[in-house]
Amino acid sequence: MTRWSGNTSAAERRVTERMLPFQKPASNRFRSTAWVVMPAYREAAVIGATVQALAPYFDNMLVVDDCSPDETAQAARDAGAMVCRHPVNLGQGASIQTGIELALARGAEQIVTFDADGQHRPEDAVRMLETLDAQKVDIVLGSRFIGLAEGISRRRRWLLKLAVAYTRLTTGLTLTDTHNGLRVMTASAARSLRIRHNRMAHASELLGQIAQKKLRYVEAPCTIVYTDYSRAKGQRMSGAFAILWDLAIGKLYR
Numbered sequence: 163m164t165r166w167s168g169n170t171s172a173a174e175r176r177v178t179e180r181m182l183p184f185q186k187p188a189s190n191r192f193r194s195t196a197w198v199v200m201p202a203y204r205e206a207a208v209i210g211a212t213v214q215a216l217a218p219y220f221d222n223m224l225v226v227d228d229c230s231p232d233e234t235a236q237a238a239r240d241a242g243a244m245v246c247r248h249p250v251n252l253g254q255g256a257s258i259q260t261g262i263e264l265a266l267a268r269g270a271e272q273i274v275t276f277d278a279d280g281q282h283r284p285e286d287a288v289r290m291l292e293t294l295d296a297q298k299v300d301i302v303l304g305s306r307f308i309g310l311a312e313g314i315s316r317r318r319r320w321l322l323k324l325a326v327a328y329t330r331l332t333t334g335l336t337l338t339d340t341h342n343g344l345r346v347m348t349a350s351a352a353r354s355l356r357i358r359h360n361r362m363a364h365a366s367e368l369l370g371q372i373a374q375k376k377l378r379y380v381e382a383p384c385t386i387v388y389t390d391y392s393r394a395k396g397q398r399m400s401g402a403f404a405i406l407w408d409l410a411i412g413k414l415y416r
């Protein structure tokens with residue numbers, strides 16, 4: 163049964179109720195061609211479950227462990243993922259870039275970026291791959307605001323809406339969710355992107371490149387589940403200012 167958060171609007175509930183019966187994908191013809199890239203830092207408690215949930219749908223799961231001090235790498239390997247480890251902590255953006263380059267070198271035809279912390283649903287990734295193919299676009303961006311943000315706090319929602327406004331202002335892209343870790347792209351789109359922001363600002367940077375390179379994109383509904391675990395380690399307000407600072411410095415030195 164779906165549990166709605168207090169902050170979920172009636173419109174969002176209606177969209178999601180329509181979407182729920184279709185959540186289970188019939189098949190996954192992208193099983194061996196798509197690579198799932200998961201940036202991970204200190205996710206030993208949940209990475210095993212995240213990988214196991216993906217395993218029925220994907221052959222190629224690549225965890226980029228960013229020099230976690232815990233057992234993230236071992237837990238991912240035990241669950242059946244390939245693991246690449248940075249010798250020092252470089253941040254989520256750098257880890258995604260590493261993962262994409264590795265996957266492309268191994269012949270990936272599509273790339274899925276997927277958070278390691280268990281907040282995404284593998285079924286959404288499969289449906290987004292279908293959308294990528296059916297709509298002949300370069301990239302499909304997951305949106306929790308046309309999908310479902312289960313258990314999201316008021317503060318997090320506000321912060322994300324601010325990010326949407328910032329992206330509209332700086333890139334002209336009209337999106338509903340700009341900091342969602344779930345994305346699906348073709349190999350050629352992945353090859354054309356270069357993430358240089360090493361920390362959380364990479365999401366804004368990526369959208370800037372989509373606009374600049376005129377890549378074809380669509381948003382697709384997805385579910386993000388906020389648990390006590392994710393709320394305890396998720397981004398803080400200070401993260402928003404760090405992102406703006408990173409982007410400002412990046413613009414100065416480009």
Ligand SMILES: Nc1nc2c(ncn2[C@@H]2O[C@H](COP(=O)(O)OP(=O)(O)OP(=O)(O)O)[C@@H](O)[C@H]2O)c(=O)[nH]1
Nearest residue numbers: 201202203205228253254257277278279392396397
């Ligand atoms: N490689 C790497 N991954 C990171 C780092 N920091 C966070 N991550 C991963 O990036 C993903 C998203 O991180 P979160 O902190 O949950 O950020 P978020 O999902 O945007 O924020 P919430 O909505 O609050 O959950 C998770 O899989 C983390 O393990 C890092 O320094 N390096």
Ligand SMILES: [Mg+2]
Nearest residue numbers: 277279281392
């Ligand atoms: Mg998260």
